[in-house]
Amino acid sequence: MTEVLLFRGAMLEGSGAADILVEDGRIAGVGSGLQRAGATVVDAHGLIALPGLVDLHTHLREPGYEASETVLTGSRAAAAGGYTAVFAMPNTSPVADTAGVVEQELALGEAAGFVTVQPIGAVTVGQKGERLAELGAMADSRARVRVFSDDGFCVWDPLIMRRALEYVKAFDGVIAQHAQDPRLTEGAQLNEGSVSAELGLAGWPAVAEESIIARDVLLAEHVGSRLHVCHLSTAGSVDIIRWAKKRGIDVTAEVTPHHLLLTDESARGYDARFKVNPPLRRHEDVLAVREGLADGTIDIVATDHAPHPAEAKACEWQAAANGMVGLESALRVVHATMVDTGLMTWGDIARVMSREPARIGRLSGHGTPLTSGQPASLTFYDPAPVRAFSVDDLHGRSRNSPYLGRELPGDVRWTLHRGTPTVADGRVLDLPGVRT
Numbered sequence: 001m002t003e004v005l006l007f008r009g010a011m012l013e014g015s016g017a018a019d020i021l022v023e024d025g026r027i028a029g030v031g032s033g034l035q036r037a038g039a040t041v042v043d044a045h046g047l048i049a050l051p052g053l054v055d056l057h058t059h060l061r062e063p064g065y066e067a068s069e070t071v072l073t074g075s076r077a078a079a080a081g082g083y084t085a086v087f088a089m090p091n092t093s094p095v096a097d098t099a100g101v102v103e104q105e106l107a108l109g110e111a112a113g114f115v116t117v118q119p120i121g122a123v124t125v126g127q128k129g130e131r132l133a134e135l136g137a138m139a140d141s142r143a144r145v146r147v148f149s150d151d152g153f154c155v156w157d158p159l160i161m162r163r164a165l166e167y168v169k170a171f172d173g174v175i176a177q178h179a180q181d182p183r184l185t186e187g188a189q190l191n192e193g194s195v196s197a198e199l200g201l202a203g204w205p206a207v208a209e210e211s212i213i214a215r216d217v218l219l220a221e222h223v224g225s226r227l228h229v230c231h232l233s234t235a236g237s238v239d240i241i242r243w244a245k246k247r248g249i250d251v252t253a254e255v256t257p258h259h260l261l262l263t264d265e266s267a268r269g270y271d272a273r274f275k276v277n278p279p280l281r282r283h284e285d286v287l288a289v290r291e292g293l294a295d296g297t298i299d300i301v302a303t304d305h306a307p308h309p310a311e312a313k314a315c316e317w318q319a320a321a322n323g324m325v326g327l328e329s330a331l332r333v334v335h336a337t338m339v340d341t342g343l344m345t346w347g348d349i350a351r352v353m354s355r356e357p358a359r360i361g362r363l364s365g366h367g368t369p370l371t372s373g374q375p376a377s378l379t380f381y382d383p384a385p386v387r388a389f390s391v392d393d394l395h396g397r398s399r400n401s402p403y404l405g406r407e408l409p410g411d412v413r414w415t416l417h418r419g420t421p422t423v424a425d426g427r428v429l430d431l432p433g434v435r436t
Contacts (some may be wrong), residue, residue, distance in 0.1 A: 147432075188205075
């Protein structure tokens with residue numbers, strides 16, 4: 001039996017204050033003046049209660065790249081950021097393209113216990129884009145995979161993309177596309193524009209993303225299947241998604257926290273912490289993706305948490321790996337870019353960082369309402385502090401954060417995964433029976 005917890009005076013998604021009683025892994029009551037003998041009482045006045053965050057785009061690296069991250073260390077990082085569920089991308093070694101590998105990832109997540117780890121299956125064998133992977137077997141496995149992606153690689157062949165969309169339709173799956181035309185981005189290093197020209201770095205054109213999105217929404221319409229666009233980053237991409245939704249196409253899209261905040265100007269010092277795929281774009285693109293998230297064109301925020309060992313970033317720009325860690329900083333960045341700017345409310349944040357990711361991924365037990373009887377996967381967030389993000393905030397295996405030294409608002413105070421605290425009073429806990 002888990003500990004009985006009574007949170008007093010929390011702001012429900014930033015609105016009215018209420019007590020929240022947690023018992024046996026569920027919300028046992030929500031209201032004022034709640035009492036429960038033997039409960040541990042937590043003063044939650046000033047804290048915002050949110051459904052536990054859900055990340056549809058996380059790289060946990062295990063199996064095969066444990067020097068960067070493991071399922072356990074990535075799960076700890078997720079809990080520290082207020083997450084109670086993450087979808088693990090398939091670019092592991094071996095690639096998660098069979099039922100056996102996704103079931104291994106599921107078991108590792110269950111053993112870690114910090115969050116629900118839901119595997120994503122590869123679309124093609126080895127993520128090579130040549131033939132479809134075992135989509136049906138992964139869907140029917142114990143992992144019940146419903147999201148498929150070759151993330152890191154675009155499913156560039158239109159016929160294979162069409163067949164994948166047709167196949168997953170049978171079990172209500174979704175193809176999550178890494179929209180990047182490989183021919184248009186050969187050797188690309190930074191967003192194509194004035195900054196890349198001044199720095200002498202090969203340009204990465206916006207059309208490389210936009211052309212794939214345009215093709216794929218038309219394929220999704222033709223097939224009548226679900227399409228999800230990973231890490232959308234340009235103003236033109238927002239326009240295409242907006243057009244597709246008005247047309248009635250079943251497409252969803254995500255934006256990362258770093259594309260909501262950072263621009264290609266960050267690369268002027270050749271600091272490879274700012275090298276990412278897709279690249280940081282122009283200020284105009286940042287404003288466009290913020291607007292797209294605020295008006296519902298973009299459905300969710302996803303971290304694209306991409307850990308790397310120090311040597312993969314402490315080198316010249318051209319040789320450095322793409323990617324940045326983001327689980328611990330995501331909610332604070334979204335707070336700064338979307339709430340403090342007045343573009344979104346905390347209720348909106350609950351939608352784009354919990355409810356919609358869970359819905360898109362068909363993940364039950366997460367993103368549920370803050371009402372009695374629901375699973376107690378919860379986040380309690382203090383919006384008041386403003387402090388510099390530091391290595392002490394990082395709980396994974398890698399340190400490649402672009403926010404080190406940057407002042408960000410807020411602090412995750414409590415995270416509960418199915419009623420079990422994983423973060424308490426701002427401290428990541430050591431879970432019983434879990435070796436850290």
